[in-house]
Amino acid sequence: MDIKTILSETGADSSQICKYMEYKRDGNKKGQERILCRCKGIQNEKLRDKRKQLMCLDYMIAKVERGNGE
Numbered sequence: 779m780d781i782k783t784i785l786s787e788t789g790a791d792s793s794q795i796c797k798y799m800e801y802k803r804d805g806n807k808k809g810q811e812r813i814l815c816r817c818k819g820i821q822n823e824k825l826r827d828k829r830k831q832l833m834c835l836d837y838m839i840a841k842v843e844r845g846n847g848e
Contacts (some may be wrong), residue, residue, distance in 0.1 A: 791822040
């Protein structure tokens with residue numbers, strides 16, 4: 779798998795991917811790291827949202843199991 783595909787799958791947009799490739803070509807490791815950290819932050823936020831949704835579903839399942847569901 780190439781780096782462009784990996785970046786795309788982790789949430790980077792086309793401008794971020796181009797900038798990452800530019801940083802890579804120029805040897806700017808700090809620039810590469812910044813973009814990777816942004817992608818990680820986006821994924822962490824999505825993960826938090828999904829966890830919250832799962833907690834809500836767990837709550838509703840428990841409520842139905844107790845007979846208190848609507």
